[in-house]
Amino acid sequence: GETVALLGPNSPFYVATTLGVTQLGAVTALINTHLTGAPLAHALREARCRLVLVHRRHEEAVRALGLEGVELLVYGPGPFDEESARPGAPLAPVKVESGSDFVYIYTSGTTGLPKPCRVTHGRAVVAGSMFAAAVWRFEPGDKVYCVLPLYHSSGLLLGVGAAIMGGAAVALRESFSARAFWSDAVRYQATGMLYIGEICRHLLATAPGPDDRAHRLRVAVGNGMRTDVWEPFARRFGVPQIREFYAATEAPGGIFNFTGRVGSVGHLPLRHLLPGRLARYDLTTGEHVRDARGRCLDCAPNEEGELLVRISEKPLISGLEFKGYTDEAATRKKILTDVFRPGDRYYRSGDLMRVDEDGFFYFVDRLGDTFRWKGENVSTEQVAQVLLGVAEVAFAVVYGVPLAGREGRAGMAAIELRPGAAFDGAAVFAAVEAHLPSPARPRFVRLVAHIELNASFKPVRAALREQGADPSTLTDPLFVYDESARTYSPLTTQVWSALSL
CATH class of the missing domain: 3.40.50.980 (Rossmann fold)
Incomplete structure (x- = not known):
């Protein structure tokens, strides 16, 4: 104990x-x-x-x-x-006992200090067995190449744990290295790789090498594969199967993409019988939209809403109970009650998603990352995808920054350029004008040498957001959306003081 x-x-x-x-x-x-x-x-x-x-x-x-x-x-x-x-x-x-705690795995801390999630023995066994049989589909001689940290659930439970449950081998590396990735995959004769966040984008950004297709990988399993990376990654490196999924360490369920639908985190057949539902959410008030009886409303196809997962006292699969965190107050904050009917309870994912007419789910944004500008909601993920379509841009992180005297937050993008590339303000302007409504177009661009990623290989927005856009406090090159010149022009202290957005 x-x-x-x-x-x-x-x-x-x-x-x-x-x-x-x-x-x-x-x-x-x-x-x-x-x-x-x-x-x-x-x-x-x-x-x-x-x-x-x-x-x-x-x-x-x-x-x-x-x-x-x-x-x-x-x-x-x-x-x-x-x-x-x-x-x-x-x-x-x-x-x-199956319901007793096996390990504590901490949240990534994107919404505060990390919280320890309680992972039971039953949950660990279920996760490992399910991924071994249904996601990895291990065969004799299979070997997983794992570069993800073992203090996170993907590395420990879905990588090593699945290999143990499925009788496969694991090749471990201390940490991710884009340069060494494919040579390691060849050396270890790996047949499967585990990814998360921006790992695959980093691999695509490397120069072509002799090991790009010399490996034996037949499947890549993970979450966070963006639409613009999916097909180029599979095509360049010859990975025949990509199995994306959506899950959280503490969540009482997950979504799996077994069909290879590009950009989707997965599909829930017979949705009315399964625990995951999208509830309408008002980003202006920060509350769920409810009917006259105070009940949440389901989203229509392609309407964005928060993913809620029903909490069952006796789930069909042992080990999927919602145990929450070691802190009872933090656990209570993740639970909604009387959601769709009296007495029901749902886990709050904190993720905005949409589901198409075929029942495929797509990640939209974290609730805390979406912001409002000029009365409109702005999805940071949508804006980032447009910026990543500009040839010179290697990585982009989008966030909102407050401006004195203005409601909401103005969009800002931190951009890491490809090696040897120069910033082309006109090209960025043309891209955002062509693909984004006016409120979603970043008002500021900050060039950074390297975009910091957290341990989940997701961009760290908090520090960038806090640093704002004031050129008197930043040393990185800054640019401002310049509609008259149809480009992003240098943002100087003089321009900053005279801004009228």
Whole structure:
């Protein structure tokens, strides 16, 4: 029943330690290796642990916190590794229940400090078994190449866990490297790859190489594959099957794309019998649209709404119970009650989605990322897709920035250019004018050397949003939407002070 915090890079030791802690009946809190300072202290406090098993490279960051009542065991080259490698007396495994906690996996922290999600033994087994049989569809000799961090559910449960349940092998890398990816895939003779977020876009941005098609990959499994990347990725690298899915570590269900519909996160047949529903959502008020009785309303085809997942006290599949977080208050915030009928309960995904006439779901945006400008709602994902269609643009992150005296937030795009490319303000202007309504066109562009990604390989918007667009506080090149010149013109302090948007 106690908790052991584990902080270290991907390795066989990491997997063995997680399973070893389970053998003792304890829970492993999987700590994000990118955390330092206050966020790291918060994560360890939330784990309520007395023991932290930390890799040597992260030891200093933990000791600097001065945590009281917490013992540190340091691994990496040294005495602990030598001692743990010696054969010891076997320990009888402690019996655990399906509904008891296996690991704590933290949220990415996009809406605040990371929260530990409770992952039960039953959930881990169900996730691994389902992905092994239905998503990966393992065959004899299969091997998964995993570059995702094992402190996240995709790497641990859907990669390593599925391989364990399906009898496949795993080739682990400490962290993602676009340059080494295909040479690793060839060297390990991998037949499957796991992706998330912008990994595939980064791979597309690399220069063509001899290993691009020398691999044996037959399937890529993951989430976050955008429409503009999907077909170019499959075509260039010769990956015959892409299986996109939608899920969250704590969610009581998921959506799967088994048919290869480009851009879709998946399909729910017999939707009225399944737990996922799209509810109308008013971005202006930040509330769900309700009828006269106070009930939520289903979205029409292609209408955007928040994905809600029904919480069942006795789900058809054991292990899909909604256990939430270690913090009961945080758990309650994710639950809506009396949603479509009296007494029902739904999990709030926080994601805007739409579903087409054929029942295929498409991710639109995070609720916290969508913003309003000139009375219109702006989807950051939609704007980013248009910008990524400009030849010189390698990566783009879109967000809203406040302006003094103006309601809403003006659109701003942080752009990373392709190597050797120059910013073409006229080309960007032409693209946004052709494909976006006026309120959605970014008012500002910021050129950055590198777009920072979080541990889920998703762009970090919060810091960019906080830094705003004032050229007196930023050193990066800035540009402003210039309708008269039909381009994005340099944004100087003089132009900034005279702006009238």
